[in-house]
Amino acid sequence: MTEFELIYRYFKAQDTEGASIEHTAIIKDLGDDAAVVAINAPSQWLTCVDTLVQGRHFSEDWQQVSELAFAIGYKAVAVNVSDIVAMGAKPHSILLALALPERLANETWLGEFAKGLFHACKQFGVRLIGGDTTRNDKLIISITANGILPVAIQPVYRSGAKVGDKIYVSGTIGDASYALNYPETEVGKQLAHRLHMPTPRSILGQKLASIGLATAMMDVSDGLVQDLGHLCQQSQVAMSLQLDQLPTSKPLQQVELAERLRCQLTGGDDYELVFTLPASVQLSQDLLSSVSTPVTCIGEVIELQQVQPVGNTNFGSSAIELTYQGTAVTEQAPYPFDGFPNLHGYQHFSS
Numbered sequence: 649m650t651e652f653e654l655i656y657r658y659f660k661a662q663d664t665e666g667a668s669i670e671h672t673a674i675i676k677d678l679g680d681d682a683a684v685v686a687i688n689a690p691s692q693w694l695t696c697v698d699t700l701v702q703g704r705h706f707s708e709d710w711q712q713v714s715e716l717a718f719a720i721g722y723k724a725v726a727v728n729v730s731d732i733v734a735m736g737a738k739p740h741s742i743l744l745a746l747a748l749p750e751r752l753a754n755e756t757w758l759g760e761f762a763k764g765l766f767h768a769c770k771q772f773g774v775r776l777i778g779g780d781t782t783r784n785d786k787l788i789i790s791i792t793a794n795g796i797l798p799v800a801i802q803p804v805y806r807s808g809a810k811v812g813d814k815i816y817v818s819g820t821i822g823d824a825s826y827a828l829n830y831p832e833t834e835v836g837k838q839l840a841h842r843l844h845m846p847t848p849r850s851i852l853g854q855k856l857a858s859i860g861l862a863t864a865m866m867d868v869s870d871g872l873v874q875d876l877g878h879l880c881q882q883s884q885v886a887m888s889l890q891l892d893q894l895p896t897s898k899p900l901q902q903v904e905l906a907e908r909l910r911c912q913l914t915g916g917d918d919y920e921l922v923f924t925l926p927a928s929v930q931l932s933q934d935l936l937s938s939v940s941t942p943v944t945c946i947g948e949v950i951e952l953q954q955v956q957p958v959g960n961t962n963f964g965s966s967a968i969e970l971t972y973q974g975t976a977v978t979e980q981a982p983y984p985f986d987g988f989p990n991l992h993g994y995q996h997f998s999s
């Protein structure tokens with residue numbers, strides 16, 4: 649199979665079923681030097697890119713890479729859709745840059761990978777409009793995602809959280825991390841789908857932006873504390889998190905408390921949304937009608953004791969206070985932990 653046969657065979661023929669009205673703006677997709685999308689002036693165009701690397705974002709092991717072809721295709725789209733919806737926008741299209749090992753350039757692997765990729769595309773309403781294919785010794789998948797937002801709707805940034813706001817998180821957290829760390833356990837197996845096929849909270853993110861009440865929002869990719877640290881830094885606030893309120897899936901409830909909390913606070917890979925709302929807003933069913941994802945209040949925004957420099961990489965842990973059943977969790981009294989936990993989340997580089 650040549651490079652061009654590969655592209656046309658696996659990525660050119662997209663199912664047009666489920667294409668949205670905005671997709672009519674795609675004038676040219678795969679096949680030319682660039683995709684062409686008509687810009688509807690009263691809309692805002694959002695764009696982001698995320699890369700998944702073999703051995704870093706999914707297993708190094710070739711056997712696993714083979715078995716997980718569908719899930720890897722799905723997850724590559726899902727994590728990008730997650731960034732778009734964390735701004736409140738509607739996902740529109742993606743570009744796929746694939747560095748493909750020779751041993752995966754076959755019908756079995758590419759067929760499953762493309763199936764997973766297009767399954768996610770269909771589920772989240774995005775069209776593949778271009779990309780690039782190269783050969784490499786390891787599998788690297790880089791996806792650029794685009795989204796749209798009417799000008800009348802404000803994107804929800806990380807920078808708007810205010811003292812007194814309540815902090816909410818969607819779904820449940822800690823599942824993906826547990827599945828990654830304990831894949832052979834019964835609970836790990838029950839949670840494997842949360843690691844391999846995360847669900848970006850597309851409807852919830854868009855709804856929160858459209859009702860215009862969320863003061864800040866982001867998705868949890870690196871770990872709750874570290875990611876909330878970014879939100880604190882950009883909003884120049886601190887936060888108080890109630891550990892007994894963290895939403896926990898049925899399988900994860902069976903795990904010993906301290907270990908479960910470590911997964912929830914630092915694990916990452918959940919792709920849930922965290923957002924802040926003024927305390928006066930009651931998150932009623934009405935407000936979230938048409939959103940099936942549960943949301944849970946996990947704490948509140950408090951005053952920052954001292955302004956933090958932008959480059960402070962320890963900001964996450966220093967700006968976030970933990971309480972458990974109304975009592976502060978501190979170095980001196982770390983209960984329910986034996987010792988105060990390391991709250992760093994996932995970092996590609998750390999010194």
Ligand SMILES: Nc1ncnc2c1ncn2[C@@H]1O[C@H](COP(=O)(O)OP(=O)(O)O)[C@@H](O)[C@H]1O
Pocket residue numbers: 698731869
């Ligand atoms: N190599 C890079 N060049 C330019 N911008 C970058 C680069 N890496 C990250 N960024 C930007 O830094 C910000 C944080 O990146 P990242 O932690 O990857 O975000 P997220 O967790 O939302 O995917 C984003 O706005 C991203 O666009």
Ligand SMILES: Cc1ncc(C[n+]2csc(CCOP(=O)(O)OP(=O)(O)O)c2C)c(N)n1
Pocket residue numbers: 698699703704705706707708727828869870915916917994
């Ligand atoms: C083999 C393997 N090791 C580790 C992880 C955990 N992991 C890898 S990257 C990551 C954080 C998210 O990835 P990143 O590239 O930082 O995404 P971004 O924050 O840019 O959205 C996590 C929790 C994993 N899923 N698989």
Ligand SMILES: [Mg+2]
Pocket residue numbers: 869870
């Ligand atoms: Mg990250």
